[in-house]
Amino acid sequence: MADTSTVQTITAVERTAEVLKAFARADTQTLGVTEVAQELGISKAVVHRILNSLRATGFIEFDSASRRYLLGPTALDVGLAFLRHVDVRDLARPVLKELSQQTDETATLSIRSDWQRIYIDQVTPERELKMTVALGRSFPLYAGSSSKALLAFLPQHEIDEYLERTELRPLTDRTITDVDLLHSELVEVRARGYATSLGERQSGAGSVAAPILDHTGHPVASMSLCGPVERFRDEVDRAAELITERTGRLSRQIGYLPEQS
Amino acid sequence: MADTSTVQTITAVERTAEVLKAFARADTQTLGVTEVAQELGISKAVVHRILNSLRATGFIEFDSASRRYLLGPTALDVGLAFLRHVDVRDLARPVLKELSQQTDETATLSIRSDWQRIYIDQVTPERELKMTVALGRSFPLYAGSSSKALLAFLPQHEIDEYLERTELRPLTDRTITDVDLLHSELVEVRARGYATSLGERQSGAGSVAAPILDHTGHPVASMSLCGPVERFRDEVDRAAELITERTGRLSRQIGYLPEQS
DNA sequence: ACCGCTGTTCCGTTGAGCGGAACAACTCGC
DNA sequence: GCGAGTTGTTCCGCTCAACGGAACAGCGGT
Structure with missing residues (x-):
């Protein structure tokens, strides 16, 4: 029925x-x-x-x-x-669970707050070695896949402004600290629809993330899958496929209309 | 019929x-x-x-x-x-952005619908303490600068009719609830070309607004700048100057011809 | 296992809505 | 200015789809 x-x-x-x-x-x-x-x-x-x-x-x-x-x-x-009633977090929760289950890795949800990013939710798998993120903590927008996924989908002038006035301080030895390199990385992220990171924000952590876009095309959140870099390296492609499929659907749910080609 | x-x-x-x-x-x-x-x-x-x-x-x-x-x-x-079909909106969008950037406050656009006013667009600044309005919601025509800017530029007999049959219910403790007072306020608004409000519709919010007039002289929309009343109080004059300059230009763009003296 | 609350379905009655057709108002071309 | 061809709008009798009271089912609490 x-x-x-x-x-x-x-x-x-x-x-x-x-x-x-x-x-x-x-x-x-x-x-x-x-x-x-x-x-x-x-x-x-x-x-x-x-x-x-x-x-x-x-x-x-x-x-x-x-x-x-x-x-x-x-x-x-x-x-x-x-729109007023759409709470990205509620909407994303079941998707996080599903993603975590399918990959046996940690699924996270982040939002932008001013010019920082914060994790607002996560679902972790039932295994001994797993990734756990700090909910509520602020992280810069230039390092890690979740951050890059958010940053890459902002209007170009906002990206430029941000990168102009922000110092790219390395969080690990893999953090991108060269502005030009980061610029072209963001172009690539936007082109393929998702971002990846192998230890950029957190040593030993690998991740894939894609943005959730609202009806104006602005990124309201980003969703990631992450895990220990040794085993995650081989999972990147599959994770990217899974996650873009889900974020695409979520974006449409909150009103985003993909431009027709 | x-x-x-x-x-x-x-x-x-x-x-x-x-x-x-x-x-x-x-x-x-x-x-x-x-x-x-x-x-x-x-x-x-x-x-x-x-x-x-x-x-x-x-x-x-x-x-x-x-x-x-x-x-x-x-x-x-x-x-x-x-929204897509409201053409004033497209026209006003870049102006809203510009105004918001110049003042570092929120710029809004409202239209009249029957005897109510609704926000149809806004651009907010990138700062922690800022004003955000609810798009699509209906508000009365007698309280707040955007409303008064619309009301004041209606034909006198419509203003009279409206005020006759409308109860001036206070939305805050600053709302004008005296008909005579409101009448003379509207005369002043019309004379100087813009309306101001310090907490009339929303406690703690200050704003300045001016109408966009069409070729018949009817107000089709009103544009406002608004922010927290504490800091906005000092910005009123500059905001009024900026906004009347822009709404004047927009009015001419949609066919309004200022009466020659 | 009870109770009180939901959402959901049943079913016989009836009047609200259907739609073909007539009407009215407007636009265009000649 | 006068039809011809559009529109939007109303009329009206028939019919069947929707109504709503009541019964049912599936929760969640105590």
Whole structure:
């Protein structure tokens, strides 16, 4: 009974939803009754009644000059309520568990806070030798895969600003301290969609991370898989594949629309 | 026949809209069937069917763990379509960025919708203590600088009508609740071209706003700069100067011709 | 094992919504 | 200015889809 097709629905409601979606799809601001009716294969009379019902509730407005209909502010209110209620952490939790289980390594979630990164969640595997990160601690944005995944997807000018005024202090002997090198590393991260690190932030730790992007394309969080570098080195490719698949889905869930090629 | 009450509507559609609004209002992410049914005074069975219809179309999702419902990404899609079609927004975006950068405070853009005001865009500065507004939410037209900037530039008879039938409920202890006082405040706003507020709508927030006028002289939007009242108090004059310069230019861009003296 | 709470389904009744068609209002071309 | 061809809007009788009370099921607490 979790199946969508078996539960009772109301056709009028589904039609209403389709009408709203038609407005969302349209590249013109206004739509006419017949236009909508034809696209959805419903009678004009019905579309007319639906539009007027939506008008009464603010979802649709009416332009009396052209006698055509357009989306109203209530639509925005509801849409943004969706965003308001999305807690990346809650959303990501089950994914972290799944990733950790599938790879038998630690899965983490980080967010950016000002110009630092902090871990806000992690799931560790049941094995003796495993990675554990410090939740709540601040780390720089230039070292480690989670950090680079966040940094690489910021607008270019913000990256430039950040790197201009930030001193790249080495945290380990593998930390990238050359600005030009880091710049081209970030370009690569953006191109392939994920970042890797072998001991850049923490000696002996390897990781792969990808960003979760919101509806504006901004990175709101980054998710990583990490473990002891000796065994993790061989897992990088598989981890990258798994993690980008999940972060991609999460991004779409919070409204990110991948640009069509 | 422009009257909303006389045209035919479909109750199921209006109920659907009310259900979605209930989710927008809620401060919890998920809502249960009974919860919604009680709030709207509809039977549980109907709410259940509506929710499942919306589920089939992506507006609503179902959390099988808690057996409760939440807004889905389609809601966001439709909401953002509304924004996509507001062309003032595109025009104003770079200006907001510039203003925010120049002042290191938050720049916002609002439009009027019926007799309310809603924020449709904002750009925030990179600093710890800053103002952030809720996009999509409705606010009254009588409190706060953005609202007063819109209201003051409406035709006088519309202002009068509005103030006659509107109760000036205080949002903070600084809200203007005296009609005569508000009337003379609006005259002043119109005279100098911008509105200010120190905590009228939101305690602890200060702001300056000016309207963007179209070719008929109607205010289509208002732009504001806002921040914590303690530091903003000293920035008011400079902010007013900056903002009126920009809104003036934007108004001319969309066809407004300043009356020649 | 109880209770009280959810969400979910059943089912017979009925009136709300359907849609074809008529009407009205507007635009365009000649 | 006057049809022809668009729109949006309303009418109205028929029908069947939605209503809602009530029964059912599946939790979670004590």
